[in-house]
Every structure is written in structure tokens, then in C-alpha cells.
Amino acid sequence: DVKVTQSSRYLVKRTGEKVFLECVQDMDHENMFWYRQDPGLGLRLIYFSYDVKMKEKGDIPEGYSVSREKKERFSLILESASTNQTSMYLCASSPRTGANEQYFGPGTRLTVT
């Protein structure tokens, strides 16, 4: 059974703080993804990674960066949090071979005040 875990379910940070969101998967998946979910906007891709130390920008990368030092771990970094980054953040992973199901983590509800 695939397990994708995220470091926090709820997080409250102040404007200007540096924020780290961690995601870990235990299925040896090559691909990992970070999305943000906002009402009426669906799931929007921030960044994805298809291998260790590899990353590609998604549709809304501004204000975010990522790190993938180990295959099982993919971190999302908000360099200087702003109130418009208040959102639900979802991590997902999938195997590389062809188009495959993405397995999602439980999400982190981030509030920036």
C-alpha cells in the first residue's frame, strides 16, 4: 500500500517567514509533485521532480522553490511567505513508467498571517 506523508496537517506562519513543507513517499517512485488546491481553481502544479536533484517548474512556481536530495523526499520551500500563499498544499508521487496514477499525501493547510 502506497504511503505518502506530509510533515504537517496544519501550519500557521507569519508574512516574510521562510516555510518548509516536507513530503515523503515509501514506494520508490521516481516522480514527485507539489500542488496547491484553492476553491474553484482545482489542483495547480507548482513544481515536479522526476529524479533526485531534478526539478521542473509547473504552472505557478513564483514564490516557491523545491529540493529533492533523496528519492523518497521532496520539499517545498516558501522563501518569504505572503498572505496569498495561504492554501492547501498537496504532495503526490507516481512511478515513472508511462502515465500512471498519482498517489496523494493528506495535505498541509497553510495559513499565512
Add this chain to the structure above:
Amino acid sequence: GENVEQHPSTLSVQEGDSAVIKCTYSDSASNYFPWYKQELGKRPQLIIDIRSNVGEKKDQRIAVTLNKTAKHFSLHITETQPEDSAVYFCAGVYNFNKFYFGSGTKLNVKP
């Protein structure tokens, strides 16, 4: 890049009725179309998917149809039950596992 549009944004049906959610996509290179269900407070989970070489796929009460010419695909749920109430997302997959999700449909099944 790909653009996936999903309609309706909300859908309310009576228990036992059918529900249909429709999505359109823009890029003819997309070749995989999954549907995810997200119950309140939970993570999205895959419920059914279809690949571009297939026109229809069915799994018990749910089915998905794909019209490649018109670039649209639909989710059909028959004999709806209260536990079908959730937000449903469609996606078009393009260029090496890059998922483009629709904006979601909140389905409410009234007992």
C-alpha cells in the same frame, strides 16, 4: 500547455439518479485521462481512468467516455448513493506525467 475545463462546478442529484461530469482538453497530445474523487477532508484518490486508445471504460456504477475528435471526456455515475458525495476532478496528462487538473465538481447526492 494543456488546458482542462470541467463542468459543472456543482451538481446536486437525488439518490438513485445518474450524474454526469464533463471535461474538455486542448492538447491533442494528451493521452491519459484520470478521474479523482476527494471526500471532505481527505486526499484525492483515483476512481477510474482511460487511455487515448480506448473510447469507453466501465467499473461497476462508474464509467468514463472519451471523444478524441471533440477533445472531451465524461464521468458517468449511475444509481448514485450518498457516499458518492464528494469533489471530483478530471485531468489530462501530457508530456511525461504532467497532470493538468480541471477545477473540480462538487457532487451532492440527496438521500
